[in-house]
Amino acid sequence: MIAGLYLGLLLIGILLLVLTVWLLNRLLVRDITRRKQEEQLSLLQTITMEVAAAEDLSSALAVVLRRVCEKTGWDIGQSWLPRRGENVLELGPVWMGDSGELERFQLASKKTSFQPGEAYQVASGNRSIQPG
Numbered sequence: 001m002i003a004g005l006y007l008g009l010l011l012i013g014i015l016l017l018v019l020t021v022w023l024l025n026r027l028l029v030r031d032i033t034r035r036k037q038e039e040q041l042s043l044l045q046t047i048t049m050e051v052a053a054a055e056d057l058s059s060a061l062a063v064v065l066r067r068v069c070e071k072t073g074w075d076i077g078q079s080w081l082p083r084r085g086e087n088v089l090e091l092g093p094v095w096m097g098d099s100g101e102l103e104r105f106q107l108a109s110k111k112t113s114f115q116p117g118e119a120y121q122v123a124s125g126n127r128s129i130q131p132g
Contacts, residue, residue: 058093065095089114
């Protein structure tokens with residue numbers, strides 16, 4: 001009888017522990033989600049204000065690249081824009097972090113342009129970049 005009571009109390013204790021851990025996990029996830037949403041909204045507001053103050057498209061793109069890369073921890077962010085009067089994409093504004101390790105990549109990017117469909121082929125892994 002005592003062993004059965006002890007086992008019942010033990011099971012109730014384990015159940016309460018599992019329930020407590022589950023509840024704390026749910027509360028923690030909600031708190032993290034709320035904080036992430038607040039951070040994202042703050043970033044979006046900052047970018048919006050800086051883009052609105054930008055003098056031209058290049059300046060606006062530079063703001064977006066810098067802010068997004070800094071927030072995400074990316075070392076580089078590039079924009080590819082249509083070349084005026086041609087059906088080709090060429091390198092636009094770029095943001096690079098303090099690491100000098102990407103200089104060769106940056107130089108290769110400056111020498112690269114994309115014909116229609118080529119950028120997708122590179123992004124999907126069906127073609128490599130051959131700067132020329």
